[in-house]
Every structure is written in structure tokens, then in C-alpha cells.
Amino acid sequence: MADVEHTIGLLLGTEDDWPRAYEALLRRLGTVSGPDGRSHRTRPVRVTIEPFNLRDRPRHDLVIDRLAYWYYHPREWLKKIALMDDVYLLNSPFTFQSMEKHAAYCAMMRLGLKVPETVLVPFKNPLDNSRYAYTAARYNRPFDLEATAAPIGYPLWMKPYDGGAWVGVSRVRNPAELHAAYDASGERLMHLQASVEGYDVFARALTIGPETMVMRFRPDQPVHSRYEVDHHFLSATAGDEVVTISRLVNAFFRWEFNSCESLVRGDEVHPIDYANACPDVALTSLHYYFPWAMTALLRWTVFCVVTGRRPRLDTDIADYFAVAGDPDRGYREKLAGYRELTDRYFEIDRYREFCDEHLGDVDEIVYDWVCSEEFRSLLRETVRAMYPVHEHERFLAHFGGLIDAWIRDQESLTA
Numbered sequence: 001m002a003d004v005e006h007t008i009g010l011l012l013g014t015e016d017d018w019p020r021a022y023e024a025l026l027r028r029l030g031t032v033s034g035p036d037g038r039s040h041r042t043r044p045v046r047v048t049i050e051p052f053n054l055r056d057r058p059r060h061d062l063v064i065d066r067l068a069y070w071y072y073h074p075r076e077w078l079k080k081i082a083l084m085d086d087v088y089l090l091n092s093p094f095t096f097q098s099m100e101k102h103a104a105y106c107a108m109m110r111l112g113l114k115v116p117e118t119v120l121v122p123f124k125n126p127l128d129n130s131r132y133a134y135t136a137a138r139y140n141r142p143f144d145l146e147a148t149a150a151p152i153g154y155p156l157w158m159k160p161y162d163g164g165a166w167v168g169v170s171r172v173r174n175p176a177e178l179h180a181a182y183d184a185s186g187e188r189l190m191h192l193q194a195s196v197e198g199y200d201v202f203a204r205a206l207t208i209g210p211e212t213m214v215m216r217f218r219p220d221q222p223v224h225s226r227y228e229v230d231h232h233f234l235s236a237t238a239g240d241e242v243v244t245i246s247r248l249v250n251a252f253f254r255w256e257f258n259s260c261e262s263l264v265r266g267d268e269v270h271p272i273d274y275a276n277a278c279p280d281v282a283l284t285s286l287h288y289y290f291p292w293a294m295t296a297l298l299r300w301t302v303f304c305v306v307t308g309r310r311p312r313l314d315t316d317i318a319d320y321f322a323v324a325g326d327p328d329r330g331y332r333e334k335l336a337g338y339r340e341l342t343d344r345y346f347e348i349d350r351y352r353e354f355c356d357e358h359l360g361d362v363d364e365i366v367y368d369w370v371c372s373e374e375f376r377s378l379l380r381e382t383v384r385a386m387y388p389v390h391e392h393e394r395f396l397a398h399f400g401g402l403i404d405a406w407i408r409d410q411e412s413l414t415a
Contacts, residue, residue: 002031002041011047011067011074017278017283017382019046021294024374028365029240029298032358034306042302049073061305062088063299064257069096069277081347085203086303090310091277092254095315095413099255101191102161104275107252107317109403111324112334113245114270119188121145121162124185145182146175148192155169155195160188166219171195199263201233204224205246206259206279206293209300210346212243213292217261224398229405231287234264241269244339249274251342252320254312256300283382284395287402295366303354309347316341367410370403 008026010019031041033373047063049071068075068086082088098104122143126136149156149172158181159169170181180321182190204227217226234242244262249271256343259279263270274330280286289374296350308336309390323329323337343349355362369375383395 002096003038004034004040006042006061006304007059007072008044008065008301009047009058010044010100011063011065011078013067013278015066015282016379016385018281018290018294020371020378021283021375022297023289023326024211024378025294025298025366025369026302029302029359029362029368032302032306034358035354040302040306042305047074047173049077052098053079054084056119058085058087060087062090062301064090064301065093066278068093069099073364082311082313083152085358086311088309090256090301091258092313094313095253095255096277097279098253099275101273101275103160104249104253104325105191108245108271108274111248111252111320111338112331114268116196116270117394118191118193118273120189120191121148121150121182123187124182127187137185139407145178148176149178152194155197157193158182159193161191162189162193163298177183181190193216193272196263196265199265199270199392200225201264203234203242203262203264204259205242205262206281206289207246207250207256208293210247210295210298210343210348210351211296212246213289213296214242214246215289223285224287224395227286227289229402235267238264238267238269241267241335244335244342245271246274247342247346248320248338251345252315252317254315256346257297283379284386284399288406290403291366291370292365294361296373298366299355299359299362300351302359303351305356305411307350312345316345363410366405371407376400 006212012019026042026044031039034040045060063078063081065078068078075093075096078089080095082089098107105115105118122140126133146281151243155171155173157169158172158178160167163169168185170177172178172181180409202219203214205212205214214234216230218226218228242262242264245262249260250256250258258274259276260274261272263272283290286293318339319341323334323341329337379399380396383399384393384394387395
């Protein structure tokens with residue numbers, strides 16, 4: 001029996017693979033000692049959606065949310081438990097609007113990041129709302145779509161301002177394709193964004209708390225092959241910049257479980273998408289990198305509840321803008337200033353010290369679990385749920401080989 005019991009809520013949609021993994025690892029972790037000298041045990045509970053009184057006291061110390069961006073009821077529950085009960089949330093529901101890309105683009109442009117030129121265009125078709133129709137008829141100015149696109153240049157991308165999973169994204173090469181894509185957009189609000197041509201690599205950085213994994217991403221490949229296992233695809237300079245940008249976005253908006261996509265050309269890093277309310281952590285897409293993601297999520301959530309890390313609903317936007325507006329700092333100096341602010345927000349020194357002193361066995365726990373029959377069973381069940389029967393053996397061999405590669409790499413690190 002631990003001195004202190006903590007409850008972490010999992011607010012989930014359709015996913016079941018990583019929640020089962022996280023639950024298994026918390027069980028294996030068991031009781032840990034805290035800086036307060038007491039023993040702590042953390043248990044996960046899947047959150048159900050039901051009526052709630054605004055004065056009800058939740059039992060959760062922390063909630064990992066993967067649902068509320070799309071559904072209002074759990075979103076309002078998260079706001080309530082954050083405002084009234086100080087429950088720790090990995091992603092702030094109060095900045096969800098920024099996860100609709102547009103505000104995130106604006107903020108990062110002001111901070112001087114190399115975001116491609118971007119224009120927001122009005123709806124092609126007015127919304128089905130009598131008040132909006134009246135306003136549109138009276139105040140929407142006619143505009144020349146081709147003239148709007150001309151300063152951006154071809155090729156360009158048309159994509160929803162609130163998009164996700166590449167839905168509604170079109171590569172536009174000429175005026176005819178521009179009009180076709182805009183006509184097809186209907187009632188979706190769209191951005192026109194310059195294309196970064198001739199880039200060397202597409203990098204996707206997954207950041208959980210203060211930990212970041214930068215992965216080589218191939219969006220044109222099937223889901224199971226999009227993340228290529230490659231440990232040296234970026235220069236040290238570009239790699240560090242990708243990490244800084246990913247953590248900067250997260251600290252700025254109070255997102256602690258988010259992914260950031262960047263196109264890298266030489267040492268030039270162009271962030272193109274960095275607002276993901278539900279970043280990809282599926283076993284069958286991350287594969288080799290899945291154990292890292294579960295390790296980072298385990299360490300960060302346990303650190304937060306055991307140390308009593310306080311939620312920060314207020315943002316420190318002015319501090320970041322002060323760095324951005326400093327005329328004596330060049331681009332690299334500004335990145336260093338942002339990194340200092342993000343490290344301060346994530347308490348990176350305190351976090352590392354906690355992990356060294358109280359979670360020193362986590363890597364071994366994760367390794368043993370990945371080598372166990374429990375993990376192999378999870379892999380088999382996940383593959384069977386996702387792929388046709390005649391494809392099961394092929395995909396089991398594919399993912400099993402990638403996991404075996406991860407195991408060998410861990411063994412070589414500890415040899």
C-alpha cells in the first residue's frame with residue numbers, strides 16, 4: 001500500500017493499443033518514491049462521458065485527453081476540472097482554437113519561424129446560416145482568386161484551416177487546379193500556402209512533456225511505412241532546431257502531447273503543421289518508436305502527479321514576443337531564447353533529476369515489457385483488428401521485425 005494514491009484519467013476515442021500499453025506499464029512500475037519521502041502509486045482509469053455537476057470533485061489528478069477537441073461535452077468537463085479543481089491536463093482545452101492551425105501559424109510567424117507564406121480565403125459557399133448569408137451578401141468583397149494566389153506562386157497547397165489527417169489538402173500547380181480545389185472546398189475555410197520545393201526531408205517531431213523524438217516521415221507511403229527508422233537523417237543544427245520548434249509550440253500554447261511537422265532543406269527548417277490535438281501514437285504506425293513514446297508518456301505523467309506539478313492555464317505569450325521583438329538577437333539567438341523559456345516551463349532540470357532518482361528503472365521496465373508475451377499479444381490483436389485476415393502474417397512479420405530491431409538497439413546501448 002502506497003502512502004499516496006494518484007489517479008490518471010484516460011479520455012479516449014477509438015484507440016485501444018497505446019492505452020493498454022500505458023496501463024500495463026503503470027502496473028509494472030508499481031510504487032515509486034517521491035522527493036517528499038513518501039511512496040506513490042499511480043493507477044489509470046478510463047473516463048466515461050456522463051452528466052456532471054459543476055461542483056462535483058473529480059477523482060483524477062491528471063487527465064490525458066484524446067477526445068475533447070472534437071466533442072463538446074468532454075471538452076466542457078475538462079474546462080471545469082481545470083478551472084475549479086486544478087486537475088493537470090496535458091493539452092489545454094482553452095487553446096484548442098489555436099489547434100485549428102490558423103492561430104498557430106500567426107503566433108509562430110510573429111516569433112520569426114520560417115512558416116511558408118500563407119493566405120486565408122473566404123468560404124467558397126456561404127454557411128447555411130441565415131445571419132451569415134445576410135452578412136456575406138452585404139459585406140463579403142468579391143476577390144480574384146488567381147490574383148490572391150499569384151504572390152504565393154505555384155505550386156502551392158490549399159488546405160483547411162482546421163484540417164487534420166490530410167483531409168481536404170490539395171497540391172495546386174496552376175490556375176485551373178486552383179479553381180477546382182476552391183470549388184471543391186464548399187463550406188470549408190481554406191488556407192493557400194506556399195510549397196517548400198526541393199526539400200531534403202520531411203521531419204515529424206513527437207513531443208511529450210520535455211522529451212522529443214524526431215522521426216523521418218514519408219507521407220506518401222502507407223501508414224505502416226510512413227515512419228522510417230533513420231537515426232542520422234538531419235544535421236545536428238537542423239535536428240536541434242526541429243526539437244526547439246516542437247517544444248516552443250507546446251510551451252507557448254500549453255500543449256504537452258503534440259506533434260510538429262517540418263520540411264528541412266539543408267539546414268533550413270520550415271514548420272508546416274504543428275497543432276495536433278491527438279498526435280499519432282498508434283503501435284502500427286510508430287512501431288519502432290512506440291516504446292519510446294510510452295516511456296516518455298509514463299515518465300512525464302508520473303513526474304507531474306508525484307511532484308505535484310501545478311497546471312498552468314495562463315500563458316506567457318509576452319515573454320516569447322519579447323524575445324521575438326529583440327532587435328539585438330538574430331534568428332539563432334532567438335531560438336536559444338525560446339529554448340530557455342520552454343526549458344523553464346517544462347522544468348527540465350527538475351524533471352531529469354526526478355527521472356534519475358525515482359524512475360531509474362523505467363527503461364528496463366519498458367524493455368522487459370516489450371520482450372514479453374503480453375506485448376506480443378497486444379501486437380497480434382492490434383494487427384488482427386486493423387488488417388484483413390490474409391494480411392495478418394505479413395504485417396505481424398513486418399511490425400515484429402521493427403520491434404526486434406528496437407530490442408537489439410536497446411541491448412547494444414546497455415552492452
